Amino acid sequence: MAEIRQKPQIVSEATEAQIAVHWREEEYYYPSAKFIGQANLTDPDVIERFSEKNFPECFREYADLLSWDKYWDTTLDTSDPPFWKWFVGGKINASYNCVDRHLANYKNKAALIFVPEPESEAPVAVTYRELYVRVNEFAALLRDFCGLKAGDRVTIHMPMVPELPITMLACARLGVVHSVVFGGFSGEACGTRAADSQSQVLITMDGYYRYGKLLDHKAGADIALEIAKKEGQTVDKVLVWRRHAGQNASATPFVKGRDFFVDEVLTKYKGQLVAPVPMDAEAPLFLMYTSGSTGKPKGCQHRTGGYLAYVTGTSKYIQDIHPEDVYWCMADIGWITGHSYIVYGPLALAATSVMYEGVPTYPDAGRVWRIAERLDVNIFHTSPTAIRMLRKSGHDEPDKYNYHFKHMTTVGEPIEPEVWRWYHETVGKGEAVIVDTWWQTENGGFLCSTKPALDPMKPGSAGPGMPGIYPVIIDENNQEVAAGSGKAGNICIRNPWPGIMQTIWGSHDRFVAQYYAKYCKNRNSKDWRDWPYFAADGAVLAADGYFRILGRVDDVINVAGHRLGTKEIESACLTVSEVAEAAVVPVADEIKGRVPEVYIALKPGVQPSQAIIDKVNKVIETMIGKIARPKHVHIVPDMPKTRSGKLMRRVLAALSNNMNTGDITTLANPDVVENIRELVQGKEAVALTDGPEDLKRFGTEE
Ligand code: WTA
Numbered sequence: 001m002a003e004i005r006q007k008p009q010i011v012s013e014a015t016e017a018q019i020a021v022h023w024r025e026e027e028y029y030y031p032s033a034k035f036i037g038q039a040n041l042t043d044p045d046v047i048e049r050f051s052e053k054n055f056p057e058c059f060r061e062y063a064d065l066l067s068w069d070k071y072w073d074t075t076l077d078t079s080d081p082p083f084w085k086w087f088v089g090g091k092i093n094a095s096y097n098c099v100d101r102h103l104a105n106y107k108n109k110a111a112l113i114f115v116p117e118p119e120s121e122a123p124v125a126v127t128y129r130e131l132y133v134r135v136n137e138f139a140a141l142l143r144d145f146c147g148l149k150a151g152d153r154v155t156i157h158m159p160m161v162p163e164l165p166i167t168m169l170a171c172a173r174l175g176v177v178h179s180v181v182f183g184g185f186s187g188e189a190c191g192t193r194a195a196d197s198q199s200q201v202l203i204t205m206d207g208y209y210r211y212g213k214l215l216d217h218k219a220g221a222d223i224a225l226e227i228a229k230k231e232g233q234t235v236d237k238v239l240v241w242r243r244h245a246g247q248n249a250s251a252t253p254f255v256k257g258r259d260f261f262v263d264e265v266l267t268k269y270k271g272q273l274v275a276p277v278p279m280d281a282e283a284p285l286f287l288m289y290t291s292g293s294t295g296k297p298k299g300c301q302h303r304t305g306g307y308l309a310y311v312t313g314t315s316k317y318i319q320d321i322h323p324e325d326v327y328w329c330m331a332d333i334g335w336i337t338g339h340s341y342i343v344y345g346p347l348a349l350a351a352t353s354v355m356y357e358g359v360p361t362y363p364d365a366g367r368v369w370r371i372a373e374r375l376d377v378n379i380f381h382t383s384p385t386a387i388r389m390l391r392k393s394g395h396d397e398p399d400k401y402n403y404h405f406k407h408m409t410t411v412g413e414p415i416e417p418e419v420w421r422w423y424h425e426t427v428g429k430g431e432a433v434i435v436d437t438w439w440q441t442e443n444g445g446f447l448c449s450t451k452p453a454l455d456p457m458k459p460g461s462a463g464p465g466m467p468g469i470y471p472v473i474i475d476e477n478n479q480e481v482a483a484g485s486g487k488a489g490n491i492c493i494r495n496p497w498p499g500i501m502q503t504i505w506g507s508h509d510r511f512v513a514q515y516y517a518k519y520c521k522n523r524n525s526k527d528w529r530d531w532p533y534f535a536a537d538g539a540v541l542a543a544d545g546y547f548r549i550l551g552r553v554d555d556v557i558n559v560a561g562h563r564l565g566t567k568e569i570e571s572a573c574l575t576v577s578e579v580a581e582a583a584v585v586p587v588a589d590e591i592k593g594r595v596p597e598v599y600i601a602l603k604p605g606v607q608p609s610q611a612i613i614d615k616v617n618k619v620i621e622t623m624i625g626k627i628a629r630p631k632h633v634h635i636v637p638d639m640p641k642t643r644s645g646k647l648m649r650r651v652l653a654a655l656s657n658n659m660n661t662g663d664i665t666t667l668a669n670p671d672v673v674e675n676i677r678e679l680v681q682g683k684e685a686v687a688l689t690d691g692p693e694d695l696k697r698f699g700t701e702e
Helices: 033-038 057-063 092-096 100-106 130-142 164-174 187-196 219-230 263-267 303-315 336-347 369-375 384-393 417-425 508-515 568-571 610-623 649-656 670-682 694-699
Strands: 074-077 085-088 110-115 125-127 153-156 177-180 201-205 206-210 213-216 238-242 259-261 284-290 297-305 326-329 354-355 381-382 407-411 432-437 469-474 486-491 533-541 547-552 556-559 562-565 579-589 593-602 632-635
Touching: 057 074, 057 303, 085 303, 085 508, 092 100, 092 164, 092 303, 100 130, 110 130, 110 369, 125 303, 130 164, 130 263, 153 164, 153 187, 164 177, 164 284, 164 336, 164 384, 187 219, 201 219, 219 238, 219 407, 238 263, 259 263, 284 336, 297 303, 303 336, 303 486, 326 336, 326 369, 336 354, 354 369, 407 417, 417 432, 469 533, 486 547, 508 533, 533 694, 547 556, 547 694, 556 579, 562 568, 568 579, 568 593, 568 610, 579 649, 579 694, 593 610, 593 649, 610 632, 632 670, 649 670
Parallel strands: 110 354, 153 177, 153 201, 177 284, 201 238, 238 259, 326 354, 326 381, 381 407, 407 432, 593 632
Antiparallel strands: 074 085, 110 125, 206 213, 284 297, 469 486, 486 533, 533 547, 556 562, 579 593
């Protein structure tokens, strides 16, 4: 790897679209000889093998890691852009690949190790044999008790327990499309997703532990069903797993003929085997809802063959997973990271995948490191938010525990170089290699990352495009931004790849509009080169080919690595009868990166009160979930608006973050800005800054 250093640049005459980015170039860090000695990917030829001249056939290498029922005829079919098809003609079953095929060599090895939140409960290891038995029995139940068949959709609203991957793999065994809704989302959020996916079955759990309390989780199911019904979808069965055998953590009454405890029904299916259904490579495997730039969450539809190939290949080469490793990804399975890098990728490789039920700092800041020590975890995967939180609550805690990571991942948000260095020196004890993986729900797997044994690490930068991924930065004038220019732009991927989503469930036009319309060179072209994928992230490309991700360019707020749409939160606020207008902006937070801050203007004659603020907080929590809880709710006399009546979220974001508001003289009501400033920042003038790139850009497209 050539050591070309980029000189920090300052570009003063930058336009809004080409914001100058100046930051200190960071020093490289190198993987240890010990890591390289055991790594799965040490052959520098990989770059050549996955170069454009070998595209798309290079991805055979990933697909060949799987067991196919029928080998495919066409690696990539581009006849209907941008609806790419991968491994066409192939037949495969994801459950077979993650379970059955490991029985010959690994049946007694732990597939999953479940760590309950209460330390009084011992970890539970589920062997590959046990996983096989449980997946089969539950698949029999889904097929024979629920009447589910390939292509049907099922909504799953569950916490981090082994029954969640068991449920997913049972669906996959039958070709049933699972739609997992993050357990921390509210019943309402679950209901709208169940309706959108037309699910007739909802799978949930009675309760789970968080901060030492056993929460009633099933209560959400009743709300979800009500909401789904309002939206035209009847869910006729609710399957309820139990956290403790024979007990019920939920106080909600059971509806006869609708709600069933899974363990009671399962007695009829004990020991039953269900043959895995050979699915078309292009058959959908799952839906994962995510926020985008319109109010409604989008059901990202992922295919079976291409997705599984992509997550298996990247788990092997970038996560460096071997069957003898103990791998712990701290994400929740209810997000894409959990699907790809707790369940499908690791299990396809016969790894041992650790799942933790609860809060990382419960009951104290040493919890994570105790788990790592006890289970002898050697691969660790988490987000900058979790790293910041662990650093703040227990800076020297890792020193007290005897664990050794060979490899660590950071994902979900940009990581500050100081935080990266703590991760490296203290958590990784200076021994572990780090990958900063950039990707999205839509992408299936990693898009940018260093190759752990081949590339040096650079704190704060994700690294180059992955093998077979050709990223590029394009500006608002449709010009490619050159490496090392110091200018930010929109990061796009020039080519299709096997992990890319197939479409937005039920909304093909929205799929094209959201990801391809912006930079498509020719709508009639069948050449993939004319269809760059628009990721909606700002980024800078350094001279060494490393991408540094700046954050979202649309109206999505990345809270602790989770995407929330500002419009979703605004529509929730507007359901409070006193509220006339609502605007949601991101505000910088020391731990969570960004959090929402809410501005509301009241209807004429309504007096501001704490009660209204409470109502707004409550409605956001019930319609979306605690994760969307705003830092502040400000009641303002009026919203800053342009003369044509457009709400200026950019100005509010500047006020919330003590940033310069820029030129406001063109507003219809410039005086209101000073009013709001006093309300937010207090009477005294505070020191203003330019702010970070994503906040500077927020709302500039309005
Ligand atoms: C952000 C999570 C900086 C980015 C896998 C992206 C990152 C959004 C990184 C997707 C990273 C993800 N560095 N930013 N390594 N990884 N992001 O869909 O803004 O939940 O668009 O997928 O998270 O979030 P999502």
